[in-house]
Amino acid sequence: MTQNAVGAVATTDDARETLHRLRAEVAKAVVGQDSVVTGVLIALLCRGHVLLEGVPGVAKTLLVRTVAAALALDAKRLQFTPDLMPGDVTGSLVYDPHTAKFEFRNGPVFTNLLLADEINRTPPKTQSALLEVMEERQVSVEGVPRALPDVFIVAATQNPVEYEGTYPLPEAQLDRFLLKLTVPLPTRDEELGVLRAHHAGFDPRDLAAAGVRQVATADDLNAGRAAVARVAVADPVLAYMVDICRATRVSPAFELGASPRGATALLATAKAWGWLAGRDYVTPDDVKAVARATLRHRVRLRPEAELEGVTTDAVLDSVLASVPAPR
Missing domain, CATH: 1.10.8.80 (Magnesium chelatase subunit I, C-Terminal domain)
Structure with a gap:
């Protein structure tokens, strides 16, 4: 059992019930992707990473952002492009003229949920910067290891139909993803629901206005992890x-x-x-x-x-x- 943010004790059954509510909360913004949400939740429970594959426009990025909001996790989005450098991912040493010393500035990987958007659009040198991050959950610069938060996963997206300007992910990196989830196109009824939501004023950039709220805490997630281990x-x-x-x-x-x-x-x-x-x-x-x-x-x-x-x-x-x- 763990203590949540409001002081209540989170039992195993409480944690399971709370995490199940995540699907309903995500459905307020993302229509018809229950199985993908379950996959992301499994990755969180297993301390694993997830690769989301689907054509553009199926709400891969929105899904990850909504999961983070429903769990009150810190999330950062990093657009992977051909000119992205390893230091843009992990952080780097920066010279401070006031102290005449080099100081480390955290990169976007120092978060709970890193959305690596279109991960296959950056060259292998930059993709390799994620290998230590994903496996060791730390960043080493100049021989100094810097630990990432206890709750940390990479949720990467890639487009399966457009290969121009992309780089295949190395096998060693693919193997570090716990799950590869296929994000399907919606059914006719689901797509109609998407249009109705947008017609009613839904703004994917404003999840709070869509009614998405926190339904679980990191304590619930930790209680679930402990239960899964047993x-x-x-x-x-x-x-x-x-x-x-x-x-x-x-x-x-x-x-x-x-x-x-x-x-x-x-x-x-x-x-x-x-x-x-x-x-x-x-x-x-x-x-x-x-x-x-x-x-x-x-x-x-x-x-x-x-x-x-x-x-x-x-x-x-x-x-x-x-x-x-x-x-």
């Missing part, structure tokens, strides 16, 4: 996760399968999913529910499979269907 996983379910990851390595459609880090990520996300579902143990269905989002960016299709129109998710579905689930 979720039980039976040995047959652990073996099931390992067998799924090993099956991706021998699939004829993949030239690169999921690494052991992918297996540990699957364990973390399945525990968070099970806890959000109201249980203190993981089932095979929990593993299946998060497998695609957890593994799709950790595998790579063979060129011949891509030419045949095979998709990563379709192959992962085949893998899940081929691996026997424990009873």
Whole structure:
């Protein structure tokens, strides 16, 4: 149990109920993306990072900003461009003429939720500046490590259809994202709801006017993290996760399968999913529910499979269907 900002004790059940309200709060500004919001929440509970992929105009940036507002988290947005330098991300030493010394000035990574917008538009040198940040949760300049806040995740966006002027993310960086979430186009009814909201005066730049308010605190999030850590996983379910990851390595459609880090990520996300579902143990269905989002960016299709129109998710579905689930 933890103490929240207003002095009430946040129990495990309280924290779960409070975090569930997040979806309803985000829906005030973002229509029809409940599954993506759940994915971001899982990333927060697992201290992981999330890659959001979708065509322009599906509210990826708005979704991240709204989640931050509903959790009262400090959020910073960084537009990744070809001329962005590593120091623009992490911060750098700046000479102060008054003290005749170099002083470190924090970069935008010193926040709770960093929105890395269009992350694939900056060159590998700048993308590599995020590797230490995402893995070690610190920034080292001139050999001095500087810790980031306890609640810290990178929520990066990228456009899957426009490749001109973009740089593929290195495999080492992709593997540091806990989840890769696909942000779909809205249904007809959802899109109609978007137009009605805008017609009524909705301004995506003014979330407070849209009625978005804080529904949870960092204490609720910490209580949830502690509860997720206690979720039980039976040995047959652990073996099931390992067998799924090993099956991706021998699939004829993949030239690169999921690494052991992918297996540990699957364990973390399945525990968070099970806890959000109201249980203190993981089932095979929990593993299946998060497998695609957890593994799709950790595998790579063979060129011949891509030419045949095979998709990563379709192959992962085949893998899940081929691996026997424990009873």
